[in-house]
Amino acid sequence: xxxxxxxxxxxxxxxxxxxxxxxxxxxxxxxxxxxxxxxxxxxxxxxxxxxxxxxxxxxxxxxxxxxxxxxxxxxxxxxxxxxxxxxxxxxxxxx
Amino acid sequence: xxxxxxxxxxxxxxxxxxxxxxxxxxxxxxxxxxxxxxxxxxxxxxxxxxxxxxxxxxxxxxxxxxxxxxxxxxxxxxxxxxxxxxxxxxxxxxxxxxxxxxxxxxxxxxxxxxxxxxxxxxxxxxxxxxxxxxxxxxxxxxxxxxxxxxxxxxxxxxxxxxxxxxxxxxxxxxxxxxxxxxxxxxxxxxxxxxxxxxxxxxxxxxxxxxxxxxxxxxxxxxxxxxxxxxxxxxxxxxxxxxxxxxxxxxxxxxxxxxxxxxxxxxxxxxxxxxxxxxxxxxxxxxxxxxxxxxxxxxxxxxxxxxxxxxxxxxxxxxxxxxxxxxxxxxxxxxxxxxxxxxxxxxxxxxxxxxxxxxxxxxxxxxxxxxxxxxxxxxxxxxxxxxxxxxxxxxxxxxxxxxxxxxxxxxxxxxxxxxxxxxxxxxxxxxxxxxxxxxxxxxxxxxxxxxxxxxxxxxxxxxxxxxxxxxxxxxxxxxxxxxxxxxxxxxxxxxxxxxxxxxxxxxxxxxxxxxxxxxxxxxxxxxxxxxxxxxxxxxxxxxxxxxxxxxxxxxxxxx
Numbered sequence: 300x301x302x303x304x305x306x307x308x309x310x311x312x313x314x315x316x317x318x319x320x321x322x323x324x325x326x327x328x329x330x331x332x333x334x335x336x337x338x339x340x341x342x343x344x345x346x347x348x349x350x351x352x353x354x355x356x357x358x359x360x361x362x363x364x365x366x367x368x369x370x371x372x373x374x375x376x377x378x379x380x381x382x383x384x385x386x387x388x389x390x391x392x393x394x
Numbered sequence: 395x396x397x398x399x400x401x402x403x404x405x406x407x408x409x410x411x412x413x414x415x416x417x418x419x420x421x422x423x424x425x426x427x428x429x430x431x432x433x434x435x436x437x438x439x440x441x442x443x444x445x446x447x448x449x450x451x452x453x454x455x456x457x458x459x460x461x462x463x464x465x466x467x468x469x470x471x472x473x474x475x476x477x478x479x480x481x482x483x484x485x486x487x488x489x490x491x492x493x494x495x496x497x498x499x500x501x502x503x504x505x506x507x508x509x510x511x512x513x514x515x516x517x518x519x520x521x522x523x524x525x526x527x528x529x530x531x532x533x534x535x536x537x538x539x540x541x542x543x544x545x546x547x548x549x550x551x552x553x554x555x556x557x558x559x560x561x562x563x564x565x566x567x568x569x570x571x572x573x574x575x576x577x578x579x580x581x582x583x584x585x586x587x588x589x590x591x592x593x594x595x596x597x598x599x600x601x602x603x604x605x606x607x608x609x610x611x612x613x614x615x616x617x618x619x620x621x622x623x624x625x626x627x628x629x630x631x632x633x634x635x636x637x638x639x640x641x642x643x644x645x646x647x648x649x650x651x652x653x654x655x656x657x658x659x660x661x662x663x664x665x666x667x668x669x670x671x672x673x674x675x676x677x678x679x680x681x682x683x684x685x686x687x688x689x690x691x692x693x694x695x696x697x698x699x700x701x702x703x704x705x706x707x708x709x710x711x712x713x714x715x716x717x718x719x720x721x722x723x724x725x726x727x728x729x730x731x732x733x734x735x736x737x738x739x740x741x742x743x744x745x746x747x748x749x750x751x752x753x754x755x756x757x758x759x760x761x762x763x764x765x766x767x768x769x770x771x772x773x774x775x776x777x778x779x780x781x782x783x784x785x786x787x788x789x790x791x792x793x794x795x796x797x798x799x800x801x802x803x804x805x806x807x808x809x810x811x812x813x814x815x816x817x818x819x820x821x822x823x824x825x826x827x828x829x830x831x832x833x834x835x836x837x838x839x840x841x842x843x844x845x846x847x848x849x850x851x852x853x854x855x856x857x858x859x860x861x862x863x864x865x866x867x868x869x870x871x872x873x874x875x876x877x878x879x880x881x882x883x884x885x886x887x888x889x890x891x892x893x894x895x896x897x898x899x900x901x902x903x904x905x906x907x908x909x910x911x912x913x914x915x916x917x918x919x920x921x922x923x924x925x926x927x928x929x930x931x932x933x934x935x936x937x938x939x940x941x942x943x944x945x946x947x948x949x950x951x952x
Contacts, residue, residue, distance in 0.1 A: 304879045312884065338879055356866060356887045363884065364870040371875065 303337025307380075308370050312349040314359060321358050322350045325388050327380065345370070345379055347392070366392075405450055406682065409689075412438060413681035427543055428536045428684055428789045435688020436782070446689040454686055459646065461683035463636035464676050465535045466647035467628075470604075470654025471669040472538070472555050474662075481728075485556045488722035488732075492557065492740060493530035493564040495718025499710035501526025504703050511699045517761065520575065521769050524754050525703070527572035528777055529711040531565030533744025534558040534647065536785060539680060540792040542673075545810070547947070548801035550731045554739040554792070557719070559651055561740075563597050566645060569750050570596070592643065600644035604652025607635040611653065612660055615668060625671050687744065687785065690778070700772060704779045711780070715740050735795040742788035743781050751777035806946045811939050817902050818895035820935040821916045821928035827852045828882045830859055834870070835877040837862060837885075848913040850926040851886045857923035858915060860886040892917045893930060906932055 302311045309332075324347075331342035347366050351359035369375055375391070382388045412434040420430035438445045478485070505522035512518055537558045541551055570593040611631040615624055632650055639649040657665045716737030723733040754773045761769040796802045827850045828837050840849065841864055848863040866887050870876045892915045893902045906914055913931045917924035 304876075354888055356860075356885060360867070360870055360880075360885055363880065364873055364876055367876050367879075368873055 303335050303343060304367060304370075305337055305339035305341060306370060306376060307331060307341050307344045308366075308376070309335055309337070309343040309346045310349065310363060310366060311346065312351075312359065312363060314351045314353050314355065316353050318350050318352040318355075320352070321355055321362060322348075323362065323392075324348045325392055327382065327388065345376070402450065402453060405446060406454075408445070409435070409438065409685040410678055410681055413685040417681070425790055428539045429786055431681055431684030432536075432688035432782075432785045435685035435690075437688075438685070439689030441689075446686075451686060451690055454682075457679075458683060458686055459636055459640065460633065461676075461679045462535075462646050463632045463650045464672065464679055465538070465683075466650030467632050467654040468669065468672060468676060469534045469538050469555070469559050469647075470651035470656075471658045471665070473559060473651075473655050473658070475655075475659040477552055477556070481553070481556070484723070484726040484728050484732075485553065485560065487726045488553065488719045488728070488736060489557055489560050489564060491718035491720075491722025491725075492715045492737065493561050493568070493718065495721070496529045496711045496714035497526040497568055499526075499714035499717075500529035500707050503706035503710040507699065507703050507706055517769070520761070521772065523572040523575050524569070524769075524773055525707060525776070527565060527568035528747050528750045528754070528773070529707060529714070529743075530561060530568055531743065531747045531750065532558045532561050532715075532740045533742040533747070533785075533788070534562070534651075535680070535744055536684070536742045536789050537739065537792055539684075540789045541796065544793055544796055544802040545805040546796040546801045546803075547805035548731070548796075548799060549729045550735055550739065550799040551796060551801050551805075553723075553728070553732050553736055554795075557736070557740055558742075559655075562645065562648060565747070565750065566596055567593055569754075595643055596645045597648060599642060600639060600646075600649035601652045603635060603638060603642075603644055604649040604654075605656045607631050607638075607649075608653040608656030608660065612657055612665075615661075615664060621667065621671055624668050625675065628668050628672060629675075687748075687781075690748075700776055701779070703772075703776050704783070707776060707780045708783050711743075711784075712741055731799040731801075735799050738791045739795040741784050741791050743777075743784045747777055748781055804947050806943050808936075808939050808943060811942045811946070812900045812903065815899040815939070815942075816895065817893050817897045817899055817916055817930055818928070820899060820938040821895065821930045822846070822934060823928050825850065825926065825929045827856075827926055828862055829853075830881065830883040830886065832882045833878065834867070834880045834882065834885060837882055838867075838871075838877060846913070846929060846931065848929070850889070850915045850929065851882055852926065855923065856925055858889055858892070858917055858926050859883075860889045861913075861915060862886055889915050892924060894918065895927060899935070902930060903932070903935065906930070 302309050304310050326346045326348075328344050328346065331344035333342045335343040337343060349359060349362055349366075351362075369392075370379075379388060379391055382391060413431040416430035416434035417427035418430070420433070421427050435446070436442050439451075440446070440448055501522040504525040505518050508518035508521050509515060537554060540546075541554065611628060614627045614631075618624060618627055631653070635649055635653055636646055638644070639646045654669075658669065719737040719740065720733055722728075723736060728736075751774045754770055793802070825846070826840055826844050828840065830851055830853055837849075841847070847865065848861050851859045851862050853859050862882055862885050864871075867885050870880065870885075891905070891909060891911060893905075895916055895918065902914065905911075912933070913929055915926050916928035916930050918927050919925075
């Protein structure tokens with residue numbers, strides 16, 4: 300699976316028949332993981348996991364594109380890496 | 395009462411089954427199916443096994459009227475005003491040529507025979523005029539049935555259709571004047587003014603009534619577009635017009651023919667659908683109609699001199715049709731195939747001739763001829779016998795004419811090609827496939843190179859995983875950075891709908907239309923896995939079907 304999208308971000312994603320609706324979970328690694336494969340070889344500090352049902356190809360792709368687009372913003376990435384609570388990460392990603 | 399009705403139902407079932415089997419047998423012998431219907435009718439009727447009795451035929455008379463109404467409407471739907479505008483002079487010349495030549499030759503021949511037998515000049519002349527008038531009519535039903543069966547198309551087919559549609563009017567005019575003359579010649583009262591008025595009602599009334607009903611039908615069809623409702627409305631209007639026509643003394647076939655003609659020329663696109671539905675619906679009615687035509691014929695027990703009249707009538711009529719149409723066609727510079735073959739395509743004699751002979755039987759029943767027969771009886775017997783002969787010999791000659799003219803099989807439609815094709819005949823075989831682990835950047839390059847918007851995605855063993863489409867990737871197309879890290883497997887859409895190369899094309903296209911699919915992968919199942927072997931693209935399939943239609947029409951023309 301394509302996961303290490305660069306800029307210190309990993310987006311592991313999967314489509315499985317058992318999933319009912321699109322799910323997303325985020326984790327911040329301190330220190331960042333160094334042994335992750337990534338297109339820019341940078342250590343991965345933010346992991347956003349996405350799971351969708353097999354037929355939800357459109358929703359899953361839209362979510363992947365949206366996460367990628369937001370994470371291109373350096374200020375956004377900085378705020379995420381600095382977040383200290385799950386609620387803060389949730390607010391930044393979903394809000 | 396109930397058992398009689400059950401008997402009638404059994405009879406209808408037996409007639410339909412027998413007619414269909416007879417048609418199948420005759421088709422195998424390359425004889426038009428209509429001959430099979432008539433032959434089965436003859437075998438079942440009082441001239442054969444006697445299964446269908448005359449009283450039962452009488453009770454089925456309504457069905458015949460309905461069938462004639464349908465036939466008229468469908469024949470009218472074959473006639474395009476632009477063809478009439480273009481060939482009006484030609485059609486009129488051929489019509490007058492074939493009608494008048496048949497009238498004169500049959501009239502002349504029967505006069506000589508009757509004059510020899512009866513030694514009564516006025517009586518022989520009166521009978522000859524009526525025979526001649528009836529001989530000018532051509533049966534549109536069996537002629538058109540052959541043209542449809544052999545999918546004929548071309549100038550000869552158009553000319554035959556126009557002539558058989560129009561010559562009933564000529565026959566009725568000649569008949570109206572002929573019976574008036576016959577009554578005058580035999581000393582019976584005759585009123586030419588009344589005869590003229592009757593002809594006007596029959597012809598002009600039928601045309602006016604047909605046009606009015608066509609306008610009503612067109613208005614209703616604009617409001618009610620669902621096919622089953624449109625069918626009900628069209629049938630209702632045919633029945634209503636038939637009722638009005640019979641009640642008012644108008645010609646039934648001419649009335650419904652005018653309705654079909656007006657409708658198809660007023661709104662060709664919308665009416666095409668209703669004519670297609672009605673053609674499918676009419677098939678069993680046609681079978682029954684022609685089985686009943688055969689059942690009504692009983693050639694046994696006719697005096698010898700009437701058989702001589704029958705022979706003279708058939709020979710004179712056929713020769714007259716050939717000679718007259720050749721003269722008319724040649725005089726107006728018609729196409730060589732029309733000059734050469736049209737006469738052979740208009741031999742069939744049916745409803746109108748039999749109807750006119752029954753009317754003659756009624757009008758002229760008081761004029762005795764010989765052997766206890768009245769002039770009316772003689773005409774009914776002779777016309778029935780000649781109808782049997784030309785109903786059996788006429789359709790194969792129509793087939794011969796259109797085959798010789800190279801017009802058989804040229805009326806190929808999209809539906810014909812679809813019905814004979816499988817998915818493999820029109821699918822794209824050179825289909826690019828994407829593997830699931832390919833990056834989307836390569837896929838987008840592939841889409842830019844290729845001409846398909848949907849591409850099958852395969853796994854490591856070449857098995858179909860789904861499809862990928864530009865439409866499905868629309869949300870990430872703007873963000874080129876995602877193309878580097880997203881894979882085909884991220885954007886694959888499950889291919890729930892697939893078809894096989896050997897699947898009937900019509901079935902596959904119907905399915906795609908129902909689900910609004912523009913493309914569908916074509917797969918072969920090997921070792922329990924679906925492997926893509928092509929792509930069925932709706933638009934390209936339609937184009938290939940259209941090309942095939944043109945190719946077949948061109949082949950036939952060549």
